[in-house]
Amino acid sequence: MPTRSARPILPGYYPDPSICRVDGAFWLVNSSFEYLPGVPVHRSADLVHWEQVGHAYARPSALPLPGGDAGSQGTFAPTIRHHDGVFYVIVTNMGQDPLSQRIVRTTDPAADWSDPVEVPDTPGIDPDLCWDEEGVCHLSWRGVSFETGTAVSTLRSVPIDPGTGRRLGEAVELWQGTGMRDAEGPHLYRRRGWWYLLLAEGGTGIGHCVTMARARELTGPWEEHPGNPILTHRSTDHPVQATGHADLVPLDADGWDGARFAMVHLGIRQLEPFPGYHVNGRETFLVGAHWEGDWPVVVEDRYAEAIAARDASSTHAFTDELRGRPGPVADADAPWDLPDQWVSPGGLARAALARNEAGRLRLTAPGDDAAPRPLLATRCRDAAWRAEAELVVEPGAAVELCVYLDPGHRAAVRWDGDRAVAVATAAPFEQTLGELAAEYMEAPQGRALRMWVSAQLPESGFFGQRVPDELVLGVSVDGRDIELGRLDGRYLSTEVAGGFTGRVVGVRAVSGTATIERFIYQPL
Incomplete structure (x- = not known):
């Protein structure tokens, strides 16, 4: 029986992971909510051993937080991406009015980051950046509107200039998921002429899961992954629950055209008694993935032994x-x-x-x-x-x-x-x-x-x-x-x-x- 991947690569309160790879180095960011400095940045050469190199939002002006110590406000679900020699981190700052997405950039994530630019008229959470073959940057997010008097969530995308935050066109609606609650955490990827959309669904509790669809155009029609959800531990005895909010990173020299990938995702490790309690927060986990035909397949045990060996020889002391x-x-x-x-x-x-x-x-x-x-x-x-x-x-x-x-x-x-x-x-x-x-x-x-x-x-x-x-x-x-x-x-x-x-x-x-x-x- 294969070893189950039950150990996080970032234990403790490191939720909503996003990852990219540049010149053999992997870069990872996480939500930090009401904490400052905000959005921790980690670097790794092998996906298993990680070193924190700073924060993307280290200065108060880059991350104006709600007054006092309001719990679970602040930064929601950042995404890190690299394009034409520049790293970008985009994040939602909850509690900011009006609510919008904030982008910082740098050529070296271990050094200082720029002042943020804001993308106007993008109320919602969980922002993502993706570039098409023409070099156009597309911002996707879980939009929230109150047109009917109640909050209505819709997954949207709009072309932008990431250097200024200026919108370059009208927003379009994306695939809205399989029908489970709280379709969120969208990540768009461009592969062999297709848009692939990775989502979190089921809520960020024990119903959490990862789903996917693809389309030739952002406006659809969208085709569901035949194995949805492609990752979930709900209704199982797996020691890691609430698996969701994932991000993919290519491992081959062919990049997004290659076959081998890794996936980071959040999860919780609940302790007894019934119904289970987690105390150190939502943590970052790692699984493998590879493309079979038109779709990726998750390989949960690919890194389990390497992570266990790391934990046996390292300490957080x-x-x-x-x-x-x-x-x-x-x-x-x-x-x-x-x-x-x-x-x-x-x-x-x-x-x-x-x-x-x-x-x-x-x-x-x-x-x-x-x-x-x-x-x-x-x-x-x-x-x-x-x-x-x-x-x-x-x-x-x-x-x-x-x-x-x-x-x-x-x-x-x-x-x-x-x-x-x-x-x-x-x-x-x-x-x-x-x-x-x-x-x-x-x-x-x-x-x-x-x-x-x-x-x-x-x-x-x-x-x-x-x-x-x-x-x-x-x-x-x-x-x-x-x-x-x-x-x-x-x-x-x-x-x-x-x-x-x-x-x-x-x-x-x-x-x-x-x-x-x-x-x-x-x-x-």
């Missing part, structure tokens, strides 16, 4: 002291001076970060008590993990080591000047899980305070796990871990909270200023 030059981590509209794994919901940490004379990173809460609290965080990449933060907290300040899913769903170890307390927030409810008074911690004000949180997998019983995982929160005193509380991981799962992101963990300023001496993340 890191230790970061976040040192740098004194002063702000970002001046005006410049990208911030932090490693690529660090992000902030709403970009709120950007204005709250500065380095002291010794180059140590300081995080300061806003003076307005009603303002959202800034969080500097990194994605949770593993099923079981531990994160530690060593902080120096100024007198009167309060700071957290926080596991965060969205503004209403988080768990944290908080130091408030008098005690260390484990707190959990789910929807409108906040609960204290446990605490330790300052007198038992040798008065850490002005000294290094060490807080930790871990995600632990429980032992399975006869009917499986009682909870998907447990979040354990505590402090370290004299080198000894003291547990303050535990939280059922379901409360920080997408099935409970909703939304499109996954867990991150990091330092959150509640009031005053704290200095980050060290941050450690390691799988368990």
Whole structure:
């Protein structure tokens, strides 16, 4: 029996993958929603080992986000493409009014990207770019209109100038899918005189799937792939569910005229108990594909052994002291001076970060008590993990080591000047899980305070796990871990909270200023 492809190439919250290949290198982008920097960019030579090289939307002006830390707004479903020596990334910025598509470009994705141009009168999500043989660029997207008083979705395409965003013609309607809900994520490909249209259908939950059709003209008629859906795991016991939102990349020297392809797609890995919970978000997976006659056929196990071997010899562990030059981590509209794994919901940490004379990173809460609290965080990449933060907290300040899913769903170890307390927030409810008074911690004000949180997998019983995982929160005193509380991981799962992101963990300023001496993340 072939090995089932159950391991992601990008574990953690990396949904809606798009991929292209240029001169032997593969380039991959993902949705980042309300996080800034936005749209992470990864590079690979073999499709299995990936290195992040930056973000396509690193400056606040390139990605004006909704106010505060609004969950699951911001960037939806980017596409990366290369044409005539230039890379393009197009994305929807939800929460922007009027809603339109934004394009940035560069000749080197590991370097800086241009200022964005907007394509007017394209309300909707999931934009795609494709060039025909005459060099005309076609923008396709899932359009949304309110002409009847309710939202009506239609897959559309329009020729544009990608350098200026100017429309070059009238929009046409594309194939609308097989009839399942939420036909979206369109990707057009040009192959041997045909337009091939790849779609996601069935919703981005456990009904998700990948379908395809082709036509000689964009206006149709469209011919369905005889094997639709060409990829889905719905109603199976496969450990990866919600497979959809795919993108193809050619592997042969013949490009789109060749036979060998790879496909990236999103999926989730749900944990028990019934009905299943995923906590680290929608992840990026890889399968093979090859053309048989007129159509591609997915080969799910092509890369399974290579990915398993990679995971056996690699780790997501890191230790970061976040040192740098004194002063702000970002001046005006410049990208911030932090490693690529660090992000902030709403970009709120950007204005709250500065380095002291010794180059140590300081995080300061806003003076307005009603303002959202800034969080500097990194994605949770593993099923079981531990994160530690060593902080120096100024007198009167309060700071957290926080596991965060969205503004209403988080768990944290908080130091408030008098005690260390484990707190959990789910929807409108906040609960204290446990605490330790300052007198038992040798008065850490002005000294290094060490807080930790871990995600632990429980032992399975006869009917499986009682909870998907447990979040354990505590402090370290004299080198000894003291547990303050535990939280059922379901409360920080997408099935409970909703939304499109996954867990991150990091330092959150509640009031005053704290200095980050060290941050450690390691799988368990």
